[in-house]
Structures are given as C-alpha cells and as structure tokens.
Amino acid sequence: MISKKTKYALKALGYLAEHSTGDPILISELAKEENIPRKFLEAILVSLRKGGVLKSKIGKGGGYMLALPAAQITIGRVVGILEGGFALVECLNDNVKVACEECGDPACCGIRLVMSEVKSAIDSVLESTTLADMVERSESARQHKSKIMDYSI
Amino acid sequence: MISKKTKYALKALGYLAEHSTGDPILISELAKEENIPRKFLEAILVSLRKGGVLKSKIGKGGGYMLALPAAQITIGRVVGILEGGFALVECLNDNVKVACEECGDPACCGIRLVMSEVKSAIDSVLESTTLADMVERSESARQHKSKIMDYSI
DNA sequence: ACATAAGCCTACTTGATCTATAGACATAGG
DNA sequence: CCTATGTCTATAGATCAAGTAGGCTTATGT
Numbered sequence: 001m002i003s004k005k006t007k008y009a010l011k012a013l014g015y016l017a018e019h020s021t022g023d024p025i026l027i028s029e030l031a032k033e034e035n036i037p038r039k040f041l042e043a044i045l046v047s048l049r050k051g052g053v054l055k056s057k058i059g060k061g062g063g064y065m066l067a068l069p070a071a072q073i074t075i076g077r078v079v080g081i082l083e084g085g086f087a088l089v090e091c092l093n094d095n096v097k098v099a100c101e102e103c104g105d106p107a108c109c110g111i112r113l114v115m116s117e118v119k120s121a122i123d124s125v126l127e128s129t130t131l132a133d134m135v136e137r138s139e140s141a142r143q144h145k146s147k148i149m150d151y152s153i
Numbered sequence: 154m155i156s157k158k159t160k161y162a163l164k165a166l167g168y169l170a171e172h173s174t175g176d177p178i179l180i181s182e183l184a185k186e187e188n189i190p191r192k193f194l195e196a197i198l199v200s201l202r203k204g205g206v207l208k209s210k211i212g213k214g215g216g217y218m219l220a221l222p223a224a225q226i227t228i229g230r231v232v233g234i235l236e237g238g239f240a241l242v243e244c245l246n247d248n249v250k251v252a253c254e255e256c257g258d259p260a261c262c263g264i265r266l267v268m269s270e271v272k273s274a275i276d277s278v279l280e281s282t283t284l285a286d287m288v289e290r291s292e293s294a295r296q297h298k299s300k301i302m303d304y305s306i
Numbered sequence: 307a308c309a310t311a312a313g314c315c316t317a318c319t320t321g322a323t324c325t326a327t328a329g330a331c332a333t334a335g336g
Numbered sequence: 337c338c339t340a341t342g343t344c345t346a347t348a349g350a351t352c353a354a355g356t357a358g359g360c361t362t363a364t365g366t
Contacts, residue, residue: 062311
C-alpha cells in the first residue's frame with residue numbers, strides 16, 4: 001500500500017505538470033487546490049526537491065517548479081523518493097546486499113526469489129509510466145466521461 | 154513491503170510442503186525449525202487455517218497439515234490472507250468500491266489508473282506462482298549452488 | 307535598509323499497526 | 337483422568353505514518 005505521502009506527492013506533481021507556466025507555484029496554492037495539509041506538503045516537496053524532480057525559488061515571488069519535463073519524470077522515481085525504494089522484502093531494496101534476518105541464504109530463499117519477480121513486474125510498470133502519462137490518462141478519462149454525460153442529456 | 158507475518162507464513166508453509174508425510178506437524182516443530190516466535194506463529198497458523206490453506210488436528214498427536222496440495226496454493230492467496238488484500242491504494246482492494254478520500258472521482262484519478270496497472274502486474278505473478286513452485290525454485294537454487302561448490306573443491 | 311513574502315529546518319504529538327508474549331481454555335488420545 | 341496439543345483473549349512494547357508548531361533563512365520591492 002502506498003502511503004498518503006506518496007499520493008500527495010503525485011497529486012502535487014500532477015498539478016504542477018498541468019498548471020506550469022514557467023513561473024513558480026506556491027506551496028499554499030498546491031495545498032489548497034489538492035487538499036493537502038500545508039505543513040505536511042512542505043516536507044514532501046522538500047523530499048522531491050532533494051530527489052531532483054522539483055526545483056524551488058526562495059523568497060518573495062518564489063515557489064515550486066518541475067525540475068524536468070513531466071515526460072521525463074517516471075512514477076517509479078517519485079515512489080522511490082518517498083517510499084525509499086519499493087521492494088517487497090528488505091533484501092531486494094537497491095543498495096541493500098545483506099540478507100533478511102530470516103532467510104539464511106539469500107540466493108536460495110524461495111520468498112526472495114518470488115518477490116524478486118514481483119518487484120520486476122512492478123518496476124516495469126512504474127519505470128515506463130511518466131508523470132505526463134499519468135496526467136494525460138487522467139485527462140482523457142475525464143473527457144471520455146463528460147462525452148458520455150453529453151449523450152445522456 | 155510484505156510484513157514479517159507474511160514471511161513467517163510462507164516459511165511455515167514451505168516447511169509443511171517439504172516435510173509433509175500425511176501426519177500433522179507440530180507448531181513447536183515449525184517454530185523451532187524456521188526460527189519463528191512460537192506464540193506469534195500460532196496466530197499466523199490460525200489465520201491460514203481460516204483462510205483455507207491449512208487444516209489442524211487438536212489434541213494429542215495433533216498439529217498442522219496443508220489443506221490442499223502445494224501446487225494448488227498460490228502465493229497470492231497466502232499474501233492475501235495475511236495482508237488483507239494486496240492493493241497499493243485502498244480504492245483498489247477487492248470488495249472496496251468507495252473512492253479514496255483524496256481522489257474526488259475514482260474513474261478519473263490518475264494515481265488510481267496507474268496503480269491499477271501495477272496491481273495487475275503484481276497479481277499476475279502472485280496468482281501464477283504456487284507454494285510448490287516456490288519450494289521447487291528454492292530447492293533447485295540450493296542444488297545449483299552445491300554443484301558449484303563441488304566444482305570449486 | 308527595511309518590511310514582507312516566500313521556502314527551509316527541527317522538533318514534537320498523536321494514533322495506528324506490527325511484533326511479540328502470557329495465560330487460561332478446549333479437545334483428543336491412551 | 338492425565339497429558340499433549342491446538343484455540344482464544346488480552347495486552348505490552350516498538351516502530352512508523354500523519355499531522356502540527358514555531359522559528360530561521362533568503363529574496364524582492366520600495
């Protein structure tokens with residue numbers, strides 16, 4: 001289950017991707033428009049900045065902007081920043097080479113072997129989907145729906 | 154990330170699948186052999202029994218047995234029993250038709266659309282892998298390794 | 307230079323959930 | 337009836353997610 005943090009992050013990034021005009025967007029605007037607790041959002045945005053997907057401008061007239069085109073930001077990257085990797089068992093997280101306490105031999109641990117496959121499956125989706133895809137898909141779902149509404153009137 | 158509960162469950166089930174002779178196996182044996190806290194394991198086994206993958210015999214000479222052949226128990230089923238469904242967002246859990254508080258319109262929520270794809274990817278692995286597969290894969294990894302050891306001696 | 311509008315940082319609170327443990331109870335076998 | 341075994345209920349402790357508070361730093365415009 002992804003955390004609220006990650007959900008908020010994706011919502012905020014979606015908003016930035018949709019409303020970006022080159023000028024920075026205020027935290028308070030993001031918080032209000034996407035219904036995210038202001039202070040909580042601050043922390044999330046800092047993580048995203050440190051993770052390289054956002055850049056900020058301090059001081060009057062400041063705010064947040066995407067650091068990259070939305071089409072170059074994968075959902076996997078965002079999830080990775082906020083969930084700290086996205087493996088299903090510790091011993092599959094990037095950078096972690098130690099075995100879980102339980103499985104004596106990581107190479108032979110059945111659980112690890114299976115979960116490694118699951119992780120690949122997840123990653124292949126998450127790494128191939130970008131913020132731009134997400135926004136576009138949401139938009140087209142919305143249009144599709146309003147079209148149906150039209151017919152029914 | 155899967156919980157320890159789920160890991161313990163898979164380990165216990167793996168042991169049962171490997172050592173099943175028709176006679177029930179004691180909780181204490183499972184706990185000892187797989188290094189699982191005895192009382193914690195008890196609770197896990199009860200869940201698995203209620204979930205239909207184990208059956209128990211009470212009283213002297215009692216213990217636990219698989220309720221089905223290992224080849225008919227999917228890892229997805231086990232994970233589902235212990236994690237209570239395995240969606241990445243609430244609104245994708247089976248039986249749950251309500252929207253997450255955040256996404257006003259579930260049909261148009263980009264996050265939901267993406268996570269729904271991820272869930273499909275996870276499920277396709279988890280539902281197509283059985284306990285028997287897991288045990289067999291672990292076993293063959295172990296043999297492969299010992300073979301390499303042989304050569305190196 | 308100063309006032310103001312931003313983001314930045316550190317610390318804390320609260321509540322939930324995961325992990326683990328204890329002890330009394332129920333059931334079957336001999 | 338005694339003993340071995342699983343079952344149930346309750347609870348304690350640790351960890352973590354979610355949210356809150358307040359002060360600090362940096363930039364802009366006058």
